[in-house]
Amino acid sequence: MDADTVRRSTALLTDRYELTMLQAALRSGAAHRRSVFEVFTRRLPNGRRYGVLAGVGRVLDAVEDFRFTTPQLDWLADQKVVDETTLRYLADYRFSGDIHGYPEGEVYFPGSPLLTVEGSFAEAVILETLILSILNHDSAIAAAASRMTSAAGGRPCIEMGARRAHEDAAVSAARAAYVAGFGATSDLAAGFTYGIPTTGTAAHAFTLLHDSERDAFTAQIDSMGRGTTLLVDTYDLNEAVRTAVEVAGPGLGAVRIDSGDLTLLAHRVRRQLDELGATGTRIIVTSDLDEYAIAALAAAPVDGYGVGTSLVTGSGEPTCAMVYKLVARATAPDGPLVSVAKRSAGAKSSVGGRKWAARQPDAEGVAAAEVVGTGPVPAELEPYLLHVPLIRGGKVVGREPLAAARDRHLRVRDSLPLSATQLSKGEPVLPTELRLAP
């Protein structure tokens, strides 16, 4: 991609200290030391059994678009954020290093080396904030979404949380939910940007706008056809269902219930629909659902779940704790790498060295351990290595269709021990085994 076709600059989506470190390192000469940064997390949140990596495709776009525009450089100069030498470096900035890591949709565990960014310190350090923003957000949504699609069994889940999230985060949330198995989104921008199927018919306002519920249903059927979904809880549910079938006939596509005791109401509405001959009319429920509510509805006659707030807020865990740490660096641009690690506070220490990772299966092919190591890869683990090349010499090599990430997630989730999909709190479903070279 040449400079003219940059989608938009992502370069200022960056903490100021990345640029001041760059300036100081350019001055000390250390900026050109070959460096390896690693993205990992020390824990899964809140007793979750596995994490879900999402946002990798967005990282690739964002690194490509990490170019400083003239107005941005002028602003940095004007604000004296960095000096002339650094501004010149930034003006020419293009990431020229390598990134490899877990592919999108993969699951992960504490210590999984999710992304390895290798290049000069200068070019790698300034990507920290942006890469973490994307992965921490998108993976938090995907982790919650995966629990929901798992709880829903084969029933379709629809993402409809845009109004509860930042307007741009909502688009990425729809994308992450899709990776984790959601079938559609309410968010038009997510459809436009990522080709995710969009869905939606009407809100209570549409019923209130008309002089009667019958007028509203008639107007909707007239415009969208009998296959549409009618919202039946604006006034009296029983009356609304009767009116809906009267207006649309027994071929009505679906009704949506957005309040009340959903289990009870789903049974009642199903019975009523069947009595009215609308045996093929589906029931969609959409009121403050999360993975627990979805699981509780497993035995209710529900045909689809619309999930909003709890999805886009990560169901209690709106961000991941991924960090971006320097794990190795040379003392010269082409010198040998030396492992480095912070060693001050126990809880925040990390393991130095460039890592590989493999997911070792048991005899039945079920995943048994996340093995993370430094040094040579043991031959028996070669077939199970997790890293794929994403960027090589600055060029994106790991782009894939979103559907590939979605397929991968569903396939990989199926390969985990059955306890992975328990909703209760517990330990990560796989242990992380460290195999450090001496």
Add this chain to the structure above:
Amino acid sequence: MDADTVRRSTALLTDRYELTMLQAALRSGAAHRRSVFEVFTRRLPNGRRYGVLAGVGRVLDAVEDFRFTTPQLDWLADQKVVDETTLRYLADYRFSGDIHGYPEGEVYFPGSPLLTVEGSFAEAVILETLILSILNHDSAIAAAASRMTSAAGGRPCIEMGARRAHEDAAVSAARAAYVAGFGATSDLAAGFTYGIPTTGTAAHAFTLLHDSERDAFTAQIDSMGRGTTLLVDTYDLNEAVRTAVEVAGPGLGAVRIDSGDLTLLAHRVRRQLDELGATGTRIIVTSDLDEYAIAALAAAPVDGYGVGTSLVTGSGEPTCAMVYKLVARATAPDGPLVSVAKRSAGAKSSVGGRKWAARQPDAEGVAAAEVVGTGPVPAELEPYLLHVPLIRGGKVVGREPLAAARDRHLRVRDSLPLSATQLSKGEPVLPTELRLAP
């Protein structure tokens, strides 16, 4: 703003059902009924004492930029989201109605009519998703930020959560935190976009990059001067502080502690700095702070707080529960308004009618009640009305500098009863009194 200078189109940041409702209403003729939509929330989250409205200025920009581009219209046509008539309506769409509401930085309570959007059903309904996205996100951050700045007393708070939030949400989060009293942000895009002061010096990676901590400190001082902030917890804290003062001299600007028992360490580092003669060197702490940790550090010798994760995730409440409801509509484009309200499920019902709101003070001038009514405003409440005009006849009239919203928030917070700033859970600090016209 004419079409050429639209910053970027916000029109697809919209749930699909807004457009399908529009289509059905255009067809039924109800689309042109004059309508009033209201943004409000039924509750404050988690025992909070007050809410903080943020994002109003962003709403004004977003409504101005709500224009459908040709590629967007082509996509809507291609995907058959709406019909030809609706596409023509969207191609010409410009909001031409009125918006008034609480000004940015104001506090609010359950039932406060935060924004009133008035126009045809067609032009007002399709703004729902976007307006809610902005206000629900930004107000969630501002509410958490206000608790933090209040707990910090006069000590400065720095927003540094970009890496824990979606990259674009992070910019808005920095803005919302500034409205609620934060003094600076780490996020360069927030500085570039909104003029918020930015700050930051170095991470652990900078120390690890160099051959010794002394080399790193020397490089940083050399580049940024003695007034910089040195990060002192990469290896041994005590040694680092000694090295820092040796390298920088007693005129060192600040040290930053990013791990460990901050109260204990702050006391220890303060004593050490004082013994080394660095009595003016400030101590900045930045490890997983929230409002409770900040309050707990009140007696520690700390000079500033950097807050990340818990700020950008709303300290446990990453979104607000604001809704956008049709509260009145005419039966003709110029007919008289009729109150409307959903009345199905108790918990989700709402109060119909166009509202006014006033904050009634007691004899000492302390806020005593949030009075929300329909019909004529009682004369004694006239001086305390809260709504300001924001958009009139489609033209933005309520734009103001961000500093004005920030000043307003700090002033309004001071006018609340003292119990407003208690961190413990409780009832909203003001009761909401309804005065409905018969």
